[in-house]
Structure formats: structure tokens, C-alpha cells
């Protein structure tokens with residue numbers, strides 16, 4: 001399998017964590033979102049992912065799956081063990097709630113294209129920073145209220161953690177103050193000790209700049 005990825009893309013980072021937790025190997029193909037106007041906008045990449053975003057997973061048969069949630073669900077269904085979702089239906093829903101808050105309500109508001117659109121509408125960097133900080137803080141306030149008091153988000157490592165860690169990396173990159181989020185910071189400290197999260201981290205990616 002080939003994973004089209006960018007080291008600091010939070011959606012790519014989610015998929016890298018899911019792959020690592022499941023012990024699945026892929027060939028990483030870096031797509032630089034910045035260089036030369038963005039390699040994701042070039043015809044070669046658009047032929048792979050018509051949406052022009054990362055990640056994309058190309059299967060050994062050549063089929064391509066885009067959208068991190070679709071990729072992660074595919075991996076979960078194809079390689080169910082170790083599971084990212086618990087057996088209990090309500091517990092599964094709890095993981096999906098956190099994934100949806102992050103994947104649907106936080107991350108899309110600070111994506112590269114969205115921030116560039118703000119810049120294109122004559123907003124300066126202080127507006128962009130305030131915008132990003134607002135949506136990340138608001139969303140993480142919800143996540144803090146949803147997750148539990150011990151271990152990973154809901155005890156054992158799972159889908160919620162796959163979404164949370166990349167979002168925290170982005171929050172720190174945008175200088176969002178996370179100190180009020182005691183549960184979230186507990187999960188972050190725990191995950192950063194876990195080999196799957198370490199292997200998937202942006203700093204461990206070959207396309208990371210020196």
C-alpha cells in the first residue's frame with residue numbers, strides 16, 4: 001500500500017497512527033503542500049486524488065481511498081485486530097463523537113486552503129491566528145468535557161486518540177494554550193510515550209524539513 005502523506009498534515013497523521021497501531025506497513029509518498037504552490041494541486045496528484053488533499057491510500061491493486069475517516073474505517077474493517085473501536089455500541093459512539101468534533105468541526109476551519117482564503121480576503125496574520133485559536137479552543141473544550149479521567153480518551157487507546165493527538169500537534173503549532181485542558185494533556189502525555197504515536201509523529205517523518 002502507498003500512503004500519500006505530508007509530515008505535518010493532521011489528517012495524514014491520523015492515518016499514520018491508525019496504521020501504526022494496527023502494525024500495518026505502507027510505502028510513504030510525500031506530497032509537499034507548500035513547495036512550488038503545493039504538489040497536491042499538480043495534475044499528477046489530482047489524477048490520484050481529485051480533491052487535491054492528503055492523505056490518500058493506494059491499495060496494492062491500485063484502488064485509491066481518500067478522506068482519513070474512510071481510510072481508517074477501511075483499515076479497521078479489513079484488519080479488525082487490534083481494534084480502534086471497542087465492542088460496546090455506546091462506547092463506539094463515544095469515540096466517534098470525539099472524532100467528529102475534531103474531523104468535522106475543528107480541523108476543516110484551520111486547513112491550509114481555508115486559511116489562505118482568509119488571507120485572500122485581506123485578513124492579516126493576527127486575524128488568521130485569532131480565527132484558528134478560536135475554533136481549536138472551542139472544539140477542544142467540547143472534547144475535554146467528553147473524555148474520561150483515566151488512561152487514553154476512553155481508557156484503552158482507540159479512535160478518539162487517533163484524532164486527538166494530531167489535533168493537539170496542530171494546536172501547539174498555532175500556539176494555542178492547552179494548559180486548561182487537564183484530561184486532554186494527560187492523554188497527550190500518555191500517547192507521546194506510545195511507539196505507534198511516536199512513529200506516526202510529524203518529527204519522525206522522512207519528509208520533515210531538517
Ligand SMILES: N[C@@H](CCC(=O)N[C@@H](CS)C(=O)NCC(=O)O)C(=O)O
Nearest residue numbers: 009010011053054055067068112113
Ligand atoms: N476531511 C479530509 C481533510 C483532508 C485535508 O484537508 N487535508 C489537508 C492537510 S491536513 C490538505 O490536504 N490540505 C490542502 C489544502 O488545503 O490545500 C480528511 O480527513 O482526509
